Amino acid sequence: MNKGLLVIISGPAGSGKGTVIAELTKGRENEFRYSVSATTRKPRPTDVDGVTYRFMTREQFEVLIADGEMLEYAEYVDNYYGTPARPVYEALNDGKNVILEIETIGALKVKQKVPDAVMIMILPPDGKTLEARLRGRGTESDEVIIKRMRTAIGEVAKLDKYDYIVINDDGCAAKAAEDIYSILRAEKLKTGRNLHIRDDYFASEKKN
Secondary structure, three states: OOOOOOOEEEEOOOOOHHHHHHHEEEOOOOOEEEOOOEEEOOOOOOOOOOEEEEOOHHHHHHHHHHHHEEEEEEEEEEEEEEEEHHHHHHHHHOOOEEEOOHHHHHHHHHHHHHHEEEEEEEEEEOOOHHHHHHHHHHHOOHHHHHHHHHHHHHHHHHHHHEEEEEEEOOOOHHHHHHHHHHHHHHHHHHHHOOOOHHHHHHHHHHOO
16 A cells, blocks of 8 residues: 555756756655665775665676566676665565666666556757757767767657656756656556555445
């Protein structure tokens, strides 16, 4: 009855996912848990185990894979990255909404394992705004920006696989966050998530 929602949030680099998620969870820390990915790469000086990533050995990661304990995973530059299932399920069973910020390929893998996960894609209003944000960072070369835009095209092409789209216009992260919160409130009222009401509706009368 009190199970939380698995909330999958995707969006191209520059869509403002991190900012929107921060607005969504601000003041609602008791409602949400952020899923921390696992990796076999070595920690950097600024990394905090369990916060930045869950750091583990390659052997530990491969045991989780073999035991079916990874919701999704991928190998990149000789290191594994993925989402351990156990912490996610524990938080959901504790009634917390779990936020999984992940790219589209991983998101679709998770959806196969957790069909009732809520998939949301965050996008700027248009491609020009997205490119302007990337260039506005002033930290990436034209070559990198072109690569990110090509990746974004592929991500947006998978939009039909998602349940909802939320537009994050410039300066409107708080509104985008409220849109997501409204989605989650509606999801919790869906009939399929509340069939216990049908089963228990007249239970008190039967006892009498």
